Amino acid sequence: MAERRVPGKGASGAKPRASQADGKARKAKASDGQAGRAAAGARARPRAGQPAVLAEAAPAPAGGGRAETGHDTRSRLDVRKTYKLFIGGAFPRSESGRSYPVAGPDGTLLAHAARASRKDARDAVVAARKAGPGWAGATAYNRGQVLYRVAELLQGRAAQFADEIVKNEGLSQREAARTVAEAIDRWVWYAGWPDKVAQVAGAANPVAGPYFNFSVPEPTGVVAVLAPGAPGLLGLVSVLAPVIATGNTAVVVASEPAPLPAVTLAEVLATSDVPGGVVNILTGRQAELAPVLAAHMDVNAIDLTGVPVAGRAELERLAAGNVKRVFAAAEDWAAPPAPARMLAFLEIKTVWHPVGV
Secondary structure (H helix, E strand, C coil): CCCCCCCCCCCCCCCCHHHHHHHHHHHHHHHHHHHHHHHHHHHHCCCCCCCHHHHCCCCCCCCCCCCCCCCCCCCCCCCCCCCCCEECCECCCCCCCCEEEEECCCCCEEEEEECCCHHHHHHHHHHHHHHHHHHHHCCHHHHHHHHHHHHHHHHHCHHHHHHHHHHHHCCCHHHHHHHHHHHHHHHHHHHCCCCCHHHHHCEEECCCCCEEEEEEEEECCEEEEECCCCCHHHHHHHHHHHHHHCCCEEEEECCCCCCHHHHHHHHHHHCCCCCCCCEEEECCCHHHHHHHHHHCCCCCEEECCCCCHHHHHHHHHHHHHHCCEEECCCCCCCCCCCCHHHHHCEEEEEEEEECCC
16 A cells, blocks of 8 residues: 655654744744834833833934934923012012013113012011121121121122123123122122221220220111112122121112122022021112111111212101111222221220229
């Protein structure tokens, strides 16, 4: 009987070796396809918390090079700065909710600064009065250290100050950088005075009798400062630093047309070692705030340097209500500083002590 052969099988009934190899290749290919589809699915599905735009596979470059990971290149909006007041170490908005536009010399709108009200001015005086005993009671050496720390922070923000001066006052970049450097140097100069001013302003007085007689300088108290305009930062430093170097606390009305350096200086003071309430900075209309501070019965002195000469007489009349010290001087801010501003806000206490007791 003839042997019957089944197509595709040898005599022993097994598949040829070539057919077995083909079958394994097909299985491997199918396995690779499933793995590829799984990997593609994994790439398409972002992990929890991962942005979908970063999870998508980037298309291959036209030149055939390796594709890089995709990134979100959408443009973003700048974070607009909200300009606030600086009272008691905090940054409140104006009590009235008002603001006023701040423009550069060419009329370009730069910001909307807070417009302080009469209530804000009174709150600033309360904060300054509360901080007064602690600041006046600190050692002179410690006050000098605190002021020097402010100069360090001013140096760190020199580029920001220069940029704001360029925009707000119209100076060139070089002039603005020089002004900022002069303001920092002036702050350092005043930082060296707290432990020396007593030797300059005080004295041991010879008297006829068995007594010691001493003249001892003491802080006046709360000083209202009406800051000058340009140069904004240098002028502001020149009128503020001597007030607090001698142990006074200050309520500052920033320059109305150029308040940006004052707002940034407030941020410097807030991050320095200056206790809250020692310096309070208001932005707004000088004509609205100056009479309130001049007539305030808890303000001990006022600096009218930033007020036009024609407007000083009425403020001096209001200041006479509680016999405030009034100081005003037309100064060349580029000239070297002098101790006169510090001495203007000091009271001299005379002490008598019997000899041998």
